[in-house]
Amino acid sequence: MQHKKISxxxxxxxxxxxxxxxxxxxxxxxxxxNLKKEKTLKLALVGCGGRGTGAAVQAxxxxxxxxxxxxxxxxxxxIEKSLSSLSQIYxxxxxxxxxxxxxxxxxxxxxxxxxxxxxxxxxxxxxxPLHFEYAIKQGKHVFMExxxxxxxxxxxxxxxxxxxxKDKKLNVVVGLQRRYxxxxxxxxxxxxxxxxxxxxxxxxxxxxxxxxxRPRQAGMTEMEYQMRNWYYFNWLCGDHILEQHIHNIDVAxxxxxxxxxxAQGMGGRQVRNGKDHGQIFDHHFVEFxxxxxxxxxxxxxxxxGCFSQVSxxxxxxxxNSYTGGGNTAILKDYGGNTIYKHNGEHDENPYQVExxxxxxxxxxxxxxxxxxxxxxxxxxxxIMGRMATYSGKLITWDEAMDSNLELVxxxxxxxxxxxxxxxxxxxxxYPIPVPGKTTFY
Numbered sequence: 001m002q003h004k005k006i007s008x009x010x011x012x013x014x015x016x017x018x019x020x021x022x023x024x025x026x027x028x029x030x031x032x033x034n035l036k037k038e039k040t041l042k043l044a045l046v047g048c049g050g051r052g053t054g055a056a057v058q059a060x061x062x063x064x065x066x067x068x069x070x071x072x073x074x075x076x077x078x079i080e081k082s083l084s085s086l087s088q089i090y091x092x093x094x095x096x097x098x099x100x101x102x103x104x105x106x107x108x109x110x111x112x113x114x115x116x117x118x119x120x121x122x123x124x125x126x127x128x129p130l131h132f133e134y135a136i137k138q139g140k141h142v143f144m145e146x147x148x149x150x151x152x153x154x155x156x157x158x159x160x161x162x163x164x165x166k167d168k169k170l171n172v173v174v175g176l177q178r179r180y181x182x183x184x185x186x187x188x189x190x191x192x193x194x195x196x197x198x199x200x201x202x203x204x205x206x207x208x209x210x211x212x213x214r215p216r217q218a219g220m221t222e223m224e225y226q227m228r229n230w231y232y233f234n235w236l237c238g239d240h241i242l243e244q245h246i247h248n249i250d251v252a253x254x255x256x257x258x259x260x261x262x263a264q265g266m267g268g269r270q271v272r273n274g275k276d277h278g279q280i281f282d283h284h285f286v287e288f289x290x291x292x293x294x295x296x297x298x299x300x301x302x303x304x305g306c307f308s309q310v311s312x313x314x315x316x317x318x319x320n321s322y323t324g325g326g327n328t329a330i331l332k333d334y335g336g337n338t339i340y341k342h343n344g345e346h347d348e349n350p351y352q353v354e355x356x357x358x359x360x361x362x363x364x365x366x367x368x369x370x371x372x373x374x375x376x377x378x379x380x381x382x383i384m385g386r387m388a389t390y391s392g393k394l395i396t397w398d399e400a401m402d403s404n405l406e407l408v409x410x411x412x413x414x415x416x417x418x419x420x421x422x423x424x425x426x427x428x429x430y431p432i433p434v435p436g437k438t439t440f441y
Contacts, residue, residue, distance in 0.1 A: 043060070045070070058352050124236040159372075213276050234422070241286075261291055272303070
C-alpha cells in the first residue's frame with residue numbers, strides 16, 4: 001500500500017476519526033490482501049464527515065488497488081476537511097479526486113456515484129434510502145452505514161433496492177460491525193450449535209453520556225442549522241435509539257434469528273432538553289417480544305454522570321451469554337461453569353474486516369454479500385421501538401410497517417433555502433413527542 005508516513009498521535013490530533021472508533025491496529029494497517037487484482041476499483045465517498053472519512057481509510061486499506069476518485073457532500077468544507085485528513089495517510093496514487101470530482105449540494109451524490117465502481121454512503125441516515133436506491137440502480141457495490149433509514153417509507157425503499165442488488169449480484173455491506181467481529185461470530189456459532197439452548201430473554205444496552213452539539217451560527221438558514229446539527233432531528237437521524245442503539249438491537253435479532261413482532265416502552269427528555277437538542281429523547285426503554293416468545297429489554301440513555309454500559313446479555317434454557325464491553329465474550333451454564341471465554345488478544349478491528357470482506361467478495365466473485373435486508377430489519381426494529389416510546393402505545397410490527405410513516409422529503413427538491421420538515425416555534429423550541437398524545441412517529 002502506498003501511504004505517507006505519519007504518527008498515530010498526529011493523526012488522532014489532526015482529525016476526528018478517533019471518535020468514530022476506526023483507528024486501526026498496526027497489524028491491520030500493515031495488512032495486504034493477497035487477492036488477484038483484476039483492475040483498479042474506483043471508489044466514491046458520499047458523506048464526508050468523520051465516519052465517512054474513516055470508512056474511506058478502511059476501504060483504501062482493504063485493497064491496495066483501489067483509488068478514491070470522487071467525493072460528495074452537502075457542504076464543501078466537509079469535503080476539504082475529509083480530503084485533508086486522508087492526505088495525511090495516502091498520496092495522490094490513491095487519492096485521485098480531481099477538483100471537478102468534488103461534488104457539493106443535496107443532489108451531488110448522483111454525480112459521485114456515477115464515477116465509481118464502489119460507493120461509501122455515510123451521510124446522515126435520513127438520506128440513505130435514496131442514495132442506496134440510486135447506487136444499486138447504477139450497478140454499484142455499496143458500503144453503507146447504519147441505520148439505513150429513519151422512517152417506514154425509507155425502510156420499504158431499502159428493501160426493494162436490496163432485492164434489486166441480489167438480482168444484479170451486487171455486494172452490500174452495512175456498518176453493523178458486530179456481525180464481522182470475532183467474539184460475536186463465535187458466540188453466534190455456539191448458539192446455532194445449541195450450546196445455550198433456546199434464548200428466552202435478554203438485556204441490551206447503549207447507555208452513555210451523549211454526543212456533540214453544534215450551536216447555531218449567525219447567518220445560518222434553518223436547513224443549514226439542522227443539517228449541521230443533524231443528530232437532533234428525526235427526519236435526519238431517527239433518534240439515538242436508531243443511530244447508536246441499533247447495534248445492540250441488531251445483536252438481539254441476530255442471536256435470536258428473527259425480528260420482534262411487537263414493542264412497548266417509555267422514554268423522554270429529562271436532562272438533554274434544551275433548544276439546541278432538537279426533537280429527540282435522552283432515554284428510551286423498550287420491551288421487544290419475538291415470535292419465539294423471547295422478550296428483550298432494551299435500554300439507551302444519553303445522560304452524563306450516569307451508569308454507562310454498551311453490551312448485551314441473554315438468558316437461554318442452558319445458560320447465559322455476555323457480549324460487549326471490550327473484545328470479550330463469555331458463555332456460562334447455570335452451574336456457574338464457563339462454557340466459552342474469548343480473550344480478543346489478536347482480533348482484527350471489525351470496522352476494517354467489513355471492508356476486507358466487501359472487497360474480497362468483489363474480487364473473487366464467488367461470494368455475494370448482501371446485508372441490506374438485515375440492516376433494514378434491524379433499523380425497522382429500532383423505529384418500532386421509537387414509535388412505542390414516543391406514543392406510549394403497544395406497537396406491532398405489522399402496524400408499524402403499514403403506517404407509511406414518512407419523515408424525509410424528496411432530497412432532490414432540497415437546498416439550504418428550503419424549509420425543513422420540522423421548524424421551531426416563535427420561542428425557538430421544536431415539537432417534542434408526548435407519550436399518550438403522539439401517534440406513530
